[in-house]
Amino acid sequence: MAKKVRWELVYDPMPNDESFDRFAAADHHATVNLIQQRDEQQQQRDEQQQWRHREEQQQWRHRNEQQQRHHHHQQQQQKRDEWQQRRYADTLSVTASEACNCTEVPLVYNLTENHYPKELMSVTCSGNLCKTAWYSVPVLLKSNTQQVENQDDLPDELQQNVNHWRRFDSVNITVACYCSIR
Numbered sequence: 001m002a003k004k005v006r007w008e009l010v011y012d013p014m015p016n017d018e019s020f021d022r023f024a025a026a027d028h029h030a031t032v033n034l035i036q037q038r039d040e041q042q043q044q045r046d047e048q049q050q051w052r053h054r055e056e057q058q059q060w061r062h063r064n065e066q067q068q069r070h071h072h073h074q075q076q077q078q079k080r081d082e083w084q085q086r087r088y089a090d091t092l093s094v095t096a097s098e099a100c101n102c103t104e105v106p107l108v109y110n111l112t113e114n115h116y117p118k119e120l121m122s123v124t125c126s127g128n129l130c131k132t133a134w135y136s137v138p139v140l141l142k143s144n145t146q147q148v149e150n151q152d153d154l155p156d157e158l159q160q161n162v163n164h165w166r167r168f169d170s171v172n173i174t175v176a177c178y179c180s181i182r
Helices: 017-093
Strands: 103-110 119-126 130-142 165-179
Touching: 103 165, 119 130
Parallel strands: none
Antiparallel strands: 103 119, 119 165, 130 165
16 A cells, blocks of 8 residues: 655745844854864863873873882992992901901909909900800808808818808809901
8 A cells, every 4th residue: 555645845935134144143153152162172182181291291200210219229239239249258258367366365363252262264365356255153252141051062161161151143254265257
């Protein structure tokens, strides 16, 4: 089944000058608005691009500064490592006899009359890079007020005056010398 199509010719008289001016003004106004919108959009894009460009420059400067600091830190670390290696090599190049000439001199360490024993053997150390080793020696200290426990452990010469010895006292005595790099 076919549909019928109807064509009709309508006469449209030419608009008068006033309506044409209104149409032209509206068209001009729309065109101006469209151009202004496009200009504003382009200006926004330009501003965003400038902002991105500034951000990229700042990031590049920051990255460059970080790389320079890192490079400087690496150079400083390399200098410290080289100095340590030279120092270690210098230490190794000196033989042990040249590095440390530590000598021990025997010495009698005198205590007061209030101590038993009154004398102890000790050493004094002299030389390059020489350290001392000491030992804490217990000695008796005289007193008239207290009695000593374990009287049987005392030597015979002390047994007669057992009430004179009050307690043990510790005395640090140098007993040896040794070489040390540190």
